[in-house]
Amino acid sequence: MIAFDNVAYSYGGGELLSDVSLRLTPGSFHFLTGPSGAGKSTFLKLCYAELLPTAGRVTIFDREVRGLDRDEVARMRRRMGVVHQDCQFLDHLPIAANVTLPLAVSGRDTSAQDLADLLAWVGLGQLADALPPSLSGGERQRAAVARAIIMSPDVVLADEPTGNLDWDMSLRLLRLLVELNRMGKTILVATHDLNLIRNAKQQVAARVLRISNRRVQLAGADL
Amino acid sequence: MRITDLLAELRQPDRQADRVVPPSGHTAWLTSFVAGTMAFLAVFALALSLAAGRLADRWSEALERTATIRISAPEEQMETQTRAVLAVLETTPGIGSARALTDAEQQALLAPWFGADLPLDTLPIPRLVELHEEGEGYDAEGLRQRLAAEAPGAVLDDHLRWRQPLAVAASRLRLLGGASILLILASMAAMITLAANASLAANAQVIRVLRLVGARDIYIARAFVRRFTLRALTGAGVGALAGMAAVTLLPSAEAAGGFLTGLGFQGAGWFVPLLLPPIAGTVAFFATRAAALRKLKELT
C-alpha cells in the first residue's frame, strides 16, 4: 500500500530521516512514535505526498510518488483520509461543509443522513453549523477525523488524533479506527500516547514504528 | 478550449465550488473597476476608430469631386488667362461648375501661413479656379492639354496629391483606434492577472487545504475563474454603457462641424460597443485561468 525504499528527508539542514525502508501492507495497523521533533509529522507528509523524499523512493498504491503529476496526486489523496496535526480547515465554512469537503472536491454528493450520523458519532451533532475557529481543540480534532473517514478511504493516516481528547473520547476514536481496520483499511497513527497503543494492541494486531536516530524501526513487543 | 466549454464553466454556478474560496471584497471591487474603466475607454477608442473610418471615406469622396486650377501669369495677362480657363472649363464635359476664387477667399487661404494683412495685389500670387465634377467626371489629361494651349500659365491640380495623405491619415487614425482597443484589452488582461494572483496568494491556506483533501487544480482554478469572469463581465457592462452615454452627449455633427464632425456611433455602429462586455469576460476568463493554473503550482 505504502512503501519506503531507502528514503531520506531533510528540510534543508541535516537529514531528519535517513535510509528508511519499510512497508505498510494493506489492512495493517501501525502506530508511529518518537520524541517531539523526531519527524513523525514529516514521515506522514511523505506518506501522502505533501513532501517528496530527498533521496530514495516512496511508493503509494503501487505508484512512485515522484512520477505523479498534480492531478494524480489529487486522485491518490482521495483514497487516503488524513487527520493533520493542525487540522487544516477552511475557516470561513461551517463544520458540516468542512467535513464533506473531500466529497465536494471529487464531485460526489453528500447524503445528509450519513453526514448527520458521522457528526453525531464524533459528538459534533450540535456543531454542524459552527465555524472551525469557534471550536475547542478536541472538537476540531474530532471534526478532522470525521473529514478523514467520510470518503471511506483505503488508508487512514492520523497525526496525534487524540492529542486534545479526553480518555473516553480517545477510546471512542480508537474503536472507530479499529473498526475501519477490520473492514480492511490500512491505518497509521502517530501518537505519544502509550496507553492508547496498549489499549489498541488488545483489540488488533497493531505494530509500532519508532523514530530514533533518524531511522524508523519496528519496536519490540515491550514498546 | 472551445466556446461551449467556456460557457459550461460559467453556467449556473456550482455554489459549493464557489464557496470554497472566501469572498474577497478588495480584489472583487478592483477587478470590476478595472474592467469598467477599460470598457469606458474602449468605447471612445471604438468611436474614434469608426468615425475615422467614416471621415476617410467622406474626405476621399469630397476631394475626388473637386479640383483646382492654378494660374501663374504676369499681372497684365492674369485676367485674360483666367477668362480663357473658365471658357475652356465651360466646354469641358464632366465639369459641373467652375469659378475663380475671390481675393478675399485667397487671402483667407493664405492667412494661416503669411498672416492676415498680406498685400495680395502687390505680390505675384497665382489665381485659383475651383471646379466641381459631375456625372462620370472629366478627362484630366485632355483638360491639361487644352489648358496648355489656351492658357499657358494654368496648371491643373486634381487634388490627388492632397487626397492621398488625408485619406491615409484618416485610415491611420482608424488603425490607431483599433490598436488602442487591443492595448486596452491587453492592459485589462494584465491587471486582472495581477488581481487574480493577489487573490490566489491571499488564499494560499485555502488552496493548501483544498489540495490536501484531493482537489484538482482545475477545480480550485474554476472557483477563481468564475468569480473574476463574472466581475469583469458586469464591470465592463457598466463601463460600456457609461461610455456610450458619454458619446451620446458629444455635440451633434451640425453643432460641432469641421474636423470633429460625427465623432460617435451611427446606425448599426451602436451595437459594436455592446461586444465589449463579452470580450472583457473572455479576456478575464483566460487571464485568470492561466494565472490560477500557474500560481497553484507555485503555492503547493
Ligand SMILES: Nc1ncnc2c1ncn2[C@@H]1O[C@H](COP(=O)(O)OP(=O)(O)OP(=O)(O)O)[C@@H](O)[C@H]1O
Ligand atoms: N517546514 C519546515 N521547515 C523546516 N523545518 C521543519 C519544517 N517542518 C518541520 N521542521 C523541523 O523538522 C523536525 C521534525 O518535525 P515534525 O513536525 O516532523 O516532528 P514531530 O515528530 O511530528 O514532532 P511533534 O511530536 O512535536 O509533532 C522539527 O525539528 C521541525 O522543527
Ligand SMILES: [Mg+2]
Ligand atoms: Mg508532529
